[in-house]
Amino acid sequence: MLNIVVCIKQVPMVTELPWDEKTGTLRRDLAAGMMNPACKRAVEAALQIKEKQGASITVMTMGPPAAEEVLREALAMGADRGIFICDPILAGSDTYATSFILAAAIQKEVPGCDLILCGAYTSDSETAQVGPQLAEELNMPAAAYAEHLDVSGRILRVRRLVDNFRETLEMEFPALVTISMERYEPRYASFAGLNKAFMETDIPVLNAEALGITAENLEARGSRTKVRRVFIRKTQKENVRITGAAASAVSEFLDRYQWAISAVIGKSIEAEKQA
Amino acid sequence: MKTGKNKRMMTNKQKSIWVFGDYRNYYQNRVTLQLISKAVDLARVIDAEVCAVVFGHNVEEWIMEYTAHGADRVLAIDHPSLTSYSTENYLALIEKLAKQRDPDIILIGATDFGREFAPRLAKRLKTGLSADCVGLDIEPEGLLVQIAPSFGGNMLAEIVTEKHRPQMATVRPGTFKEIPHNYERTAIVERLPLPATLPASRVRVVEYERAAQKGHTIENATVIVCGGRGLGNKNNFKKLNELARLLGGDVGATRPVVYAGWADHDALVGQAGKHIKPKILFSFGISGAIQHTAGLGEANFIVAINKNPQATMMKMADVAIAADASDLLNNLIKELKKRIRE
Amino acid sequence: MQFNPCMKHKLIRNSARSFAETELAPIAAEIDQQRIFPRDVIAKMGELNYFGLQVPKEYGGAALDSISAAIVVEEISRVCAAVGLCVTVHNGVAVYPFLQFANASQKEKYLPQLAAGNVIGAFSLTEANAGSDAGSVETTAVKNGTDYILNGTKIFVTNGGVCDVALIFALTSSPDNKLQSSVFIVESKFPGFLRGELEDLCGMRANPVSSLFFEDCPVPEENLLGRLGDGMKIGLATLDNGRIGVAAQALGIAQGAMEAAVKYAKERQQFKKPIASQQTIQNYIADMATEIMAARLLLYRACERKDAGAAFGCEASMAKLYCSTMASKVTSLAVQIHGGYGYSKEYDVERYFRDARVTEIYEGTSEIQRMVIARSILSQPIM
Numbered sequence A: 001m002l003n004i005v006v007c008i009k010q011v012p013m014v015t016e017l018p019w020d021e022k023t024g025t026l027r028r029d030l031a032a033g034m035m036n037p038a039c040k041r042a043v044e045a046a047l048q049i050k051e052k053q054g055a056s057i058t059v060m061t062m063g064p065p066a067a068e069e070v071l072r073e074a075l076a077m078g079a080d081r082g083i084f085i086c087d088p089i090l091a092g093s094d095t096y097a098t099s100f101i102l103a104a105a106i107q108k109e110v111p112g113c114d115l116i117l118c119g120a121y122t123s124d125s126e127t128a129q130v131g132p133q134l135a136e137e138l139n140m141p142a143a144a145y146a147e148h149l150d151v152s153g154r155i156l157r158v159r160r161l162v163d164n165f166r167e168t169l170e171m172e173f174p175a176l177v178t179i180s181m182e183r184y185e186p187r188y189a190s191f192a193g194l195n196k197a198f199m200e201t202d203i204p205v206l207n208a209e210a211l212g213i214t215a216e217n218l219e220a221r222g223s224r225t226k227v228r229r230v231f232i233r234k235t236q237k238e239n240v241r242i243t244g245a246a247a248s249a250v251s252e253f254l255d256r257y258q259w260a261i262s263a264v265i266g267k268s269i270e271a272e273k274q275a
Numbered sequence B: 001m002k003t004g005k006n007k008r009m010m011t012n013k014q015k016s017i018w019v020f021g022d023y024r025n026y027y028q029n030r031v032t033l034q035l036i037s038k039a040v041d042l043a044r045v046i047d048a049e050v051c052a053v054v055f056g057h058n059v060e061e062w063i064m065e066y067t068a069h070g071a072d073r074v075l076a077i078d079h080p081s082l083t084s085y086s087t088e089n090y091l092a093l094i095e096k097l098a099k100q101r102d103p104d105i106i107l108i109g110a111t112d113f114g115r116e117f118a119p120r121l122a123k124r125l126k127t128g129l130s131a132d133c134v135g136l137d138i139e140p141e142g143l144l145v146q147i148a149p150s151f152g153g154n155m156l157a158e159i160v161t162e163k164h165r166p167q168m169a170t171v172r173p174g175t176f177k178e179i180p181h182n183y184e185r186t187a188i189v190e191r192l193p194l195p196a197t198l199p200a201s202r203v204r205v206v207e208y209e210r211a212a213q214k215g216h217t218i219e220n221a222t223v224i225v226c227g228g229r230g231l232g233n234k235n236n237f238k239k240l241n242e243l244a245r246l247l248g249g250d251v252g253a254t255r256p257v258v259y260a261g262w263a264d265h266d267a268l269v270g271q272a273g274k275h276i277k278p279k280i281l282f283s284f285g286i287s288g289a290i291q292h293t294a295g296l297g298e299a300n301f302i303v304a305i306n307k308n309p310q311a312t313m314m315k316m317a318d319v320a321i322a323a324d325a326s327d328l329l330n331n332l333i334k335e336l337k338k339r340i341r342e
Numbered sequence C: 001m002q003f004n005p006c007m008k009h010k011l012i013r014n015s016a017r018s019f020a021e022t023e024l025a026p027i028a029a030e031i032d033q034q035r036i037f038p039r040d041v042i043a044k045m046g047e048l049n050y051f052g053l054q055v056p057k058e059y060g061g062a063a064l065d066s067i068s069a070a071i072v073v074e075e076i077s078r079v080c081a082a083v084g085l086c087v088t089v090h091n092g093v094a095v096y097p098f099l100q101f102a103n104a105s106q107k108e109k110y111l112p113q114l115a116a117g118n119v120i121g122a123f124s125l126t127e128a129n130a131g132s133d134a135g136s137v138e139t140t141a142v143k144n145g146t147d148y149i150l151n152g153t154k155i156f157v158t159n160g161g162v163c164d165v166a167l168i169f170a171l172t173s174s175p176d177n178k179l180q181s182s183v184f185i186v187e188s189k190f191p192g193f194l195r196g197e198l199e200d201l202c203g204m205r206a207n208p209v210s211s212l213f214f215e216d217c218p219v220p221e222e223n224l225l226g227r228l229g230d231g232m233k234i235g236l237a238t239l240d241n242g243r244i245g246v247a248a249q250a251l252g253i254a255q256g257a258m259e260a261a262v263k264y265a266k267e268r269q270q271f272k273k274p275i276a277s278q279q280t281i282q283n284y285i286a287d288m289a290t291e292i293m294a295a296r297l298l299l300y301r302a303c304e305r306k307d308a309g310a311a312f313g314c315e316a317s318m319a320k321l322y323c324s325t326m327a328s329k330v331t332s333l334a335v336q337i338h339g340g341y342g343y344s345k346e347y348d349v350e351r352y353f354r355d356a357r358v359t360e361i362y363e364g365t366s367e368i369q370r371m372v373i374a375r376s377i378l379s380q381p382i383m
């Protein structure tokens, strides 16, 4: 039977978090958490594989105590086991450190797992980096942004759309795939499932020590980047005014903004009128 | 080569800013050229060279383009086995080069490919990476200040990699302006052989093809051209379709226009209609009543055209063009037809 | 009493909220206007245990605690009160009496189907001459062999147009020939079970509230719920429970209306600033938020007593009284904050305003709740 690990993350439920001007921090406390949408699709992808060919699904998250909730939700959807990595010394890990910690937990708790699924990106930081970096840590073949998975024997076939190319890739287990938002519309957890996930399931909690992470190796394997400050995007729009005859206004407009438009429409627009 | 470069050669180690040559959608996506342009700015501050790195088969065209747009050096590996994009192969190649040559900064376009490739490279080089940057700055000592969006883009974070090198960032296409080409420019071009020890890729590309345009709805359209009563009549309004086609976008409408039968109810934008989140919104002859603007919550870049400069829509626009809506529309269509390179 | 929601309650709320926002929000206004009962969404809800919230697992239910069940009704009603009504009546007054009063074979036969939502339940007490005065039921059930033959007309039956099973209160005669009410489990497929037209109501329009007619309708004697003459007892116990559900429904409507009003107040500019910056509007919002919070605590208190096995009738009535009057007030303020637009069908608050009103009426009017509460208070010994 396939052994699948799904790495999931809790994110704030709103995209617009209240902002404390005085302290320069986000009022994360004001937002309820939820399972990151792409992670939920990764759970769904795992469940569909389980329904087709049988699998044991372990869901794993690293986060503050409240993040346990997303594991319970994944269990309610149909995952078999939850593993919770929770330790204040791991707070503030960047993707470099996070992938190191997740890899340590997978090696310890699910050695010999066949398939690792992650959400392609999270709605709060959108780096899309943890999955690929986890693949590096575990030295596994990997594909990002998968829309569809097919398993036959030990071969995983991945369909995806990247940079306007439709690709079909094949790799052998063990492998890591990150799941995009396109397909795998996640199922709702039933209330019976939710009740059971809370009343009848234990979730082991791993701290840094249990993962063999110490202050020293965290320094060596831990965060590379530092967030110096977070600031609010200037809300005041520039409100550029253009006047004059229509023809000249159009020229002025295109000369100034052709690059912005061409970046969005994916076609090149000449900077200047050809003479 | 410019003479200034020779002086740099004398210092201990030539500082170097690398830009990864991502050419897969070259005609649509000029992010590599945009990054070369930014790298040129950054290089000036820390006295570095700008080096483009390109892998593939028949890459002469890209070598020429990167040179023409500002690269001082191009590292190229050209081999038939590199014909199709392969994350694993490209990773093995660039890892090796970077370990040999120790660049100070590596910039990679935040294409889908770049965003899968860069994090793995960063891990191999044991360094930090910030994703999808919308701004880059450099401090005189060489610290790269990376501005990356967070929380759905409402917040910006200033990120630095203090202790590890290279400093790496992926950068959102369209963030920087490319330098106009100059085919007279020259660069040092190093055509490198494919290493004999390249490990076989564990990921097989079974199939790939250019994707057909995705069927889209107004709710997920990235470009929307909206029209209101200020377009005057149904015929003028219909011309929005042509603009939408040119920009690959959709047409939206205000309520009076829908009620007048100029547009279908499906096109209604606002509190009683669709909520849209385009990257670019054109708004022709629309006053900006709250019931309409309630549907524009997440429009990124708004261009309003109205004969009344005081209209609410004009005040909330990034670019407000005071003109007759239909006159401007006709001119814009005419001009775009001339300028757009398909 | 626990003042912070536990993780389970949070997750149940999130789950119901995301379902409601995805599946119901896009259709809520339309099904209200067109009076459509959204069968496909109801079917999905069935699979997710919305119709067996507190049914034990052995019958296929979710076995939720009462606060969880209230949260589910709250969240559905926050988006679409008419579907919230369907859920709360089914669980609160149609399924609940099965759990409390049915014998093993009745449970066996009906509960799995009810819990799965394959069978929609109704509770039918009200008649033309028996509203607040539930004792004046005129429908009769006359023993004939192994059947009871039902005759009479029930009105204002929530889910009436779609129910597959209804609990019908009818007069039976005791061995000593006294008329008493009894409760019968009546399947819609029994001969003589007829449905009337849907009522054209002010609110809750997506719920098929209708009359039911019984014309010599034979009900097998094994479908008597509880004992002969237990009607009043079953009715009162069931309504105690149902009131928790109506309170939750009212609370959800109020919550939805407040959220809409807050959003609008921040967006709407008059006198060159958002109306939310006017102190009068702020006062409205402060009152709304405070009363919603008070209502919620009162409701969860009743739930907690119920789960603890304590008497909860008085607390349920308090919760129902307070939540429903609060909901009327809050939805009215929400309309006020929206100005003229709030009176237009293009804004949700107009629907909330109409939907909230009836929570003060059904399952015992506010006047009746006060009667129940006062009776309970007055009967307590003086300290």
Ligand SMILES: Cc1cc2nc3c(=O)[nH]c(=O)nc-3n(C[C@H](O)[C@H](O)[C@H](O)COP(=O)(O)OP(=O)(O)OC[C@H]3O[C@@H](n4cnc5c(N)ncnc54)[C@H](O)[C@@H]3O)c2cc1C
Pocket (backbone or CB within 6 Å): B227, B228, B229, B230, B231, B232, B253, B254, B255, B256, B257, B268, B269, B270, B271, B272, B273, B284, B285, B286, B287, B288, B289, B290, B291, B292, B305, B306, B307, B308, B311, B323, B324, B325, B326, C341, C344, C346, C347
């Ligand atoms: C309950 C309710 C719900 C509503 N819901 C919606 C909704 O969902 N969506 C919606 O759009 N509306 C809605 N409305 C209507 C809304 O209030 C406005 O009436 C509507 O948005 C105005 O549309 P408009 O901007 O096209 O027209 P107007 O407000 O008449 O504006 C026309 C604009 O065109 C400009 N103009 C005129 N001639 C020219 C010209 N030759 N060249 C350039 N500019 C010119 C004018 O200066 C003016 O600014 C709703 C209204 C109500 C009451």
Ligand SMILES: Cc1cc2nc3c(=O)[nH]c(=O)nc-3n(C[C@H](O)[C@H](O)[C@H](O)COP(=O)(O)OP(=O)(O)OC[C@H]3O[C@@H](n4cnc5c(N)ncnc54)[C@H](O)[C@@H]3O)c2cc1C
Pocket (backbone or CB within 6 Å): C089, C122, C123, C124, C125, C126, C130, C131, C132, C133, C155, C156, C157, C158, C159, C201, C204, C209, C358, C361, C362, C363, C364, C365, C366, C367, C368, C371
């Ligand atoms: C949408 C809807 C759905 C419903 N669903 C159901 C259902 O599923 N099953 C069901 O059985 N019924 C249902 N009902 C009926 C509902 O429970 C009754 O309408 C309610 O109990 C009040 O009865 P009535 O309408 O006959 O009012 P009445 O009893 O005639 O009351 C009229 C007024 O007199 C007051 N009043 C009456 N008696 C007293 C008293 N003793 N002291 C003080 N004031 C008093 C009332 O409070 C009210 O203000 C529903 C009603 C509606 C509108």
